[in-house]
Amino acid sequence: MDTLTTPEWRPPSREVRQDASVTRHERVARILASGALVLVAVKPLLDIGEKGGSSGLDLGVLITTLGAMCMFAALAVVSLGARRLPHRALLLIAAGLALLLVLTAVSYLAASARADLLSLFDVRRYSIYGPAQEPASAIPAEAMRLVVGFAPIALLGLMLMRRDWFPVRRLALVAAVVVAAAVVHCVLAWLQVAGVYPYSFHFELANYEKIGRASGGYYHPMSLGRLLMFSVFLVYVFGDRIRAPFAVRYGLIGLFMATGVVSLHRFTILCLGVIVAAFEARRLLTMVRARRVGGGVNRRAALAVCGALAAVVAVAGALWGGAIWRRAEVTLTEVGSLDVRSDTFMHGRGAIWNDVVEIFGRSPVDVWLLGFGYEPWDMHNDLLRVMVIWGIVGVVVTAAVLVGLYRFVNARVTRAGRPAVALLFAILVIFGLTQKPLAYPYFLWLFFLGQMAVLAVHPRADSGEPTPSESEPTQ
Structure with a gap:
């Protein structure tokens, strides 16, 4: 009589273990991405009761920092699990932002040598100049603000890698x-x-x-x-x-x-x-x-x-x-004076802008090229703010980042969605005439949410990005 034999046990194949590992990675990344979207959505409600002039960490800072960590971590997990980098255009944009961080580090190291020049910013003729800033703390804060504000680029890259998640x-x-x-x-x-x-x-x-x-x-x-x-x-x-x-x-x-x-x-x-x-x-x-x-x-x-x-x-x-x-x-x-040379232009903005021009006139070439690393006064203008923080190099790099981002998103939406993309960037420029949208992390979060909305509502089928039905690259 034939006897029943137990099949020989064999360990799971390497391919099966890899699939399970990728599944775990995907699950973790999706949780992180969902958490980031939740923070984007609920932050305005948690901002109720916001206080002005706070010098320490507040709830808004903690929320945006946590959200940025979730965004970067989600993209990193997916990229490592799939062994695939985000789109090259996004990597170039990230490289531009990294260059701004390098400029910030250079200014931090040069702050002590510029003490006499920075002392010129100790004069505040009107309250619109804002509170005093110390380079030792203000320069790292600018670097953190840049990273947190542009963190949704990670969500944008993740959206194009995993469209079915968004x-x-x-x-x-x-x-x-x-x-x-x-x-x-x-x-x-x-x-x-x-x-x-x-x-x-x-x-x-x-x-x-x-x-x-x-x-x-x-x-x-x-x-x-x-x-x-x-x-x-x-x-x-x-x-x-x-x-x-x-x-x-x-x-x-x-x-x-x-x-x-x-x-x-x-x-x-x-x-x-x-x-x-x-x-x-x-x-x-x-x-x-x-x-x-x-x-x-x-x-x-x-x-x-x-x-x-x-x-x-x-x-x-x-x-x-x-x-x-x-x-x-x-x-x-x-509306104040309409003479840009007057201190009362736009309720004191003229005083700030004219004083900044005078200080730059006394500054060496390295300041013109690399900036001061932080915003000693409240500049009330995004272009001037970028110039003061990162110099002419920073202005060129920031413009390249925004143009590259616009071209990247615009190429991936249909003709019906392109006016909305153009409108988003136009609002960024218009609002920046007397404000500093690039300095406000949640402004940038909503700015990127708007881009993701247009990408979701008006996606181009021939954009070259993988769709949910397409398989992942082989590992």
Whole structure:
């Protein structure tokens, strides 16, 4: 009789062990990427109660640092597991950022030799110059700000390597949380206008009178402004994918626009107007084309939206008409001198810019080329800030990074998505005329979220990037 024999046990093959290892890597990386997206979404809610002038680590700094670590770690795990580097264009952009870090290190080492020159920045003729900065702590802080702010490049590279990890519905959910947080801040801003919630920031008029500026749960209206701008952008890009009816979406856009106006932050108002005008002009062009080919326009929906907006305006005018009119008057009249050579140009920005020009006139060639490594004064202009921190070399490298990023994203979206990409970069430039968007990590996070949104909604099928159905390269 035949006897039953037990098959000889053999260890799993090397290929099986590799597959299991890759699976574990992928699981860890996906958790890290999801955690980063969660932090991007909820940060505005955790910023409520933000304090100004804090010199130590606060919750916002901790959140952005943790988020940056998750972003870099997720990309590193996927790259190591798949034995595949991100796209070469992204590596070149990362190399440009690494060069800026090298320039920062050079300035840190040269700070003691420049003590006499840096002492010229100890003069602060107006409060707009900002608090005093010590090179020993300010230079490393600039390096950290650069790394944390541009960390979403890792998410961008990861999105192109693992498209199925970033479906439209997931990014739309992130956008919906950001928009909901913006609504919360808007409610707080209007409670400030109504006198229920205290102001955290005030505007000083020419006659030394101070007027409160609505900033929501933030300390400064600029922080509220960036949230409003990108919320409007995300509402337009995702449309009904954020699961809100047409009338609700337009109501949100109207709320964000009105809140931007009462914040008195002029470049927020300007950028909001540019965003709305760009998307609505395109919508109008689409409607005209539809009419020409015989399509109809939903007049009832249009009338409903107009009626709802008129009702909101009427209610707001009845409740806060006087305060709104006062703020409109301040916005239009309290602009300071328009002579760029004057100290009062743009409420003191002229004083800062002219003083910086004078200091650079006394500086040696190495400062012109490499900068000071930090921002001794609040420059209130992104181009000047980059020049002061990293010099002419930094200006060229930063411009190359932004141009390379624009070309990289633009080449991977359809023709329908390219105007939105161009609009994103235009807002970055416009806002940087009197602000410093490249210095604000969460501004850059929302900026990259906008790019990822356009990539998800308008992907090019022939971009050369792997799709979820394509297999991974052999190892």
